Amino acid sequence: xxxxxxxxxxxxxxxxxxxxxxxxxxxxxxxxxxxxxxxxxxxxxxxxxxxxxxxxxxxxxxxxxxxxxxxxxxxxxxxxxxxxxxxxxxxxxxxxxxxxxxxxxxxxxxxxxxxxxxxxxxxxxxxxxxxxxxxxxxxxxxxxxxxxxxxxxxxxxxxxxxxxxxxxxxxxxxxxxxxxxxxxxxxxxxxxxxxxxxxxxxxxxxxxxxxxxxxxxxxxxxxxxxxxxxxxxxxxxxxxxxxxxxxxxxxxxxxxxxxxxxxxxxxxxxxxxxxxxxxxxxxxxxxxxxxxxxxxxxxxxxxxxxxxxxxx
Amino acid sequence: xxxxxxxxxxxxxxxxxxxxxxxxxxxxxxxxxxxxxxxxxxxxxxxxxxxxxxxxxxxxxxxxxxxxxxxxxxxxxxxxxxxxxxxxxxxxxxxxxxxxxxxxxxxxxxxxxxxxxxxxxxxxxxxxxxxxxxxxxxxxxxxxxxxxxxxxxxxxxxxxxxxxxxxxxxxxxxxxxxxxxxxxxxxxxxxxxxxxxxxxxxxxxxxxxxxxxxxxxxxxxxxxxxxxxxxxxxxxxxxxxxxxxxxxxxxxxxxxxxxxxxxxxxxxxxxxxxxxxxxxxxxxxxxxxxxxxxxxx
Numbered sequence: 001x002x003x004x005x006x007x008x009x010x011x012x013x014x015x016x017x018x019x020x021x022x023x024x025x026x027x028x029x030x031x032x033x034x035x036x037x038x039x040x041x042x043x044x045x046x047x048x049x050x051x052x053x054x055x056x057x058x059x060x061x062x063x064x065x066x067x068x069x070x071x072x073x074x075x076x077x078x079x080x081x082x083x084x085x086x087x088x089x090x091x092x093x094x095x096x097x098x099x100x101x102x103x104x105x106x107x108x109x110x111x112x113x114x115x116x117x118x119x120x121x122x123x124x125x126x127x128x129x130x131x132x133x134x135x136x137x138x139x140x141x142x143x144x145x146x147x148x149x150x151x152x153x154x155x156x157x158x159x160x161x162x163x164x165x166x167x168x169x170x171x172x173x174x175x176x177x178x179x180x181x182x183x184x185x186x187x188x189x190x191x192x193x194x195x196x197x198x199x200x201x202x203x204x205x206x207x208x209x210x211x212x213x214x215x216x217x218x219x220x221x222x223x224x225x226x227x228x229x230x231x232x233x234x235x236x237x238x239x240x241x242x243x244x245x246x247x248x249x250x251x252x253x254x255x256x257x258x259x260x261x262x263x264x265x266x267x268x269x270x271x272x273x274x275x276x277x278x279x280x281x282x283x284x285x286x287x288x289x290x291x292x293x294x295x296x297x298x299x300x301x302x303x304x305x306x307x308x309x310x311x312x
Numbered sequence: 313x314x315x316x317x318x319x320x321x322x323x324x325x326x327x328x329x330x331x332x333x334x335x336x337x338x339x340x341x342x343x344x345x346x347x348x349x350x351x352x353x354x355x356x357x358x359x360x361x362x363x364x365x366x367x368x369x370x371x372x373x374x375x376x377x378x379x380x381x382x383x384x385x386x387x388x389x390x391x392x393x394x395x396x397x398x399x400x401x402x403x404x405x406x407x408x409x410x411x412x413x414x415x416x417x418x419x420x421x422x423x424x425x426x427x428x429x430x431x432x433x434x435x436x437x438x439x440x441x442x443x444x445x446x447x448x449x450x451x452x453x454x455x456x457x458x459x460x461x462x463x464x465x466x467x468x469x470x471x472x473x474x475x476x477x478x479x480x481x482x483x484x485x486x487x488x489x490x491x492x493x494x495x496x497x498x499x500x501x502x503x504x505x506x507x508x509x510x511x512x513x514x515x516x517x518x519x520x521x522x523x524x525x526x527x528x529x530x531x532x533x534x535x536x537x538x539x540x541x542x543x544x545x546x547x548x549x550x551x552x553x554x555x556x557x558x559x560x561x562x563x564x565x566x567x568x569x570x571x572x573x574x575x576x577x578x579x580x581x582x583x584x585x586x587x588x589x590x591x592x593x594x595x596x597x598x599x600x601x602x603x604x605x606x607x608x609x
Binding site for chain 2: 013016017021025028029031032138139141143145147151153154158242244245246248249252253263264266268270272278279282286
C-alpha cells in the first residue's frame, strides 16, 4: 500500500514536470515571436501567410493550440528542422547513440575514479591520501569543463600529438572527451562517497563487525559499502540523467557529433524545432532517471519510502 | 561520536592545530586573489594599458614578454593585434559584474518566492514548489540555451537568464527556514504584539536566516561564473566586441596551436577564481554555521 502510494506520487510528479516542460516550450515559442514570419521571407503575399497560419494551426485560439501542441508532442510530431527539412525528432534521434557512447564512457570513468578515490579517502582519513583525494575533488568542482578540455587538447593533441582532438570517427577520438567528462564529475562523486563512507564507518555495526574478527576487506566490502551506497546512488543517478546536458560543452570543444553539439548549433542558427525537441528529450530523460533513482532508493533503503509517503 | 571526541587531549589538539593552521594560509591566499580580481574589475579603466578593442594589425599574435615578445604587450597580442592583458582585465570586469549582479537577481527572486510560499502556504506554496521541483529536475543549462535560442541574444536578457541560476535553491531554503522561524517563540511574540508581517519578516526573521542564505550565495557564486563563462565560451553568451573570460577562452581556442596565450590566461583566471570562492565559502560556512561542522564529520 505504502509502496504503491510512493510510486504513484513519484510518477505523478514526473508527469507534472513533463507537462511543465512542454508548456515552457509552448509559451516561450509563442511569446518569442510569430513562427510564420520567421519561416517565410518578408515580402510573402498575405494570402500565403494566412494559408501557412491555417496549415500550422495558428489561426486557432491559444488554448486550442496548446492542446494540439501537447497532442502532437505526444505523437512525436515536433515539427521540421528549419535547416534540412527533415522531422526534428528524426534528426535528433540520429545523434543519440553518439551522445550515449560519450556519456556512458565518461560516466564509467567517473564511477571508477570517484568511488575508488572516495573510499580510499574515507578509509585513510586524515592521511596524505585523504588530502590528495580532497584536493582532487575541489579541483574537479572548480575546474571549468571547457578549460580542462582545452588543456587536454593542448597537451595530448598538440604538444605530445598522441590523441586526436576533434571529431568522432574512431575509438581514439573517444578518449579525450570521455576522460575530460569523467574527471570533471569524479570530484563530486568522490566527495559524496567519502562523507557517506565516513558516516557509515562510525556506525555501531561496523564496530560489531570488527569485534567479530572480520577482515578489513570483508568489513568494507559487505558492511560499509552497501550502506554507504544510498546517497551515492542518488548522485550518480542524477549525473546519469544529466548526461545530455553535461555533454553540451564537451561535445562542442571536441566536435563530437552528438546531441550537445547539435543543440549548440541549433541555438546559434535558431533552428527552433530542433531546440524544442532536444529540450523535451532532456526533460524526458531527466524525469525517467529521477523516477528510476527514486525507486532504487526506496528499494535500497525502505525507511525513505515510509517517511516520504507519510509526509506527502 | 562522543567516544571519538574523548580521545586523549594532546593528540586531538595537535591535529586540530594542524587542521586550523594549514588551510588558513590557503584561505588568505584565496582572499587575496579574490580582492585582486575585485580590484581589477573595479579599476579596469585605470589598469588596462590599452583599450580592449584597440587593434594593431601589424602586431598580431605576438608572444608574451616573458617568451621574448615586445615588453609593451605583457601577455602578448591576439589574432587582431589586441593586447591580451587589457582584454583579460576587461573580461574579468565583465564576468565579475555578471556574477555579482546575477547572484543578486537569483538570491532576491528565490528568497522572495520562499517568503511568499511560507507566508501564504496553501495554493501559493504549492505553485512555487511545483516550479522549484521543475527547475531542480531540468538542467539549468538547457533551459538557458532554449531561452537564448527562442528570444535571441542581448545583454540584458543574458544577464537575467544567468542570474536566475539557482533561484530554486534559495526559494526552497528560505521557505523551510521561514516556516521554522515562524514556529519559534520570538516570531510568535512579535506577532502577538500586532506587528505587520512584512516588518516581522524584514526586521526579525530575515536577519536570523541571513547567515544560511549568505552561505548559499558562496555556493552559488562559482557555479554562476561557470554558467556565464560556459555560455560565452560557446559563443551564446556575451557577444563581441564585448568580452568575458569565457568568450576570450573560446576565441583563443582557434589559436591553440600557434598562440595559446590568447586564451589560456582567461581559463586560469576562471579556475583560480572559482577555486578561491569555493575554499573561502567552505571556510565561511564553518564560521557562520557551526552546526554544519558536526554533521559533516
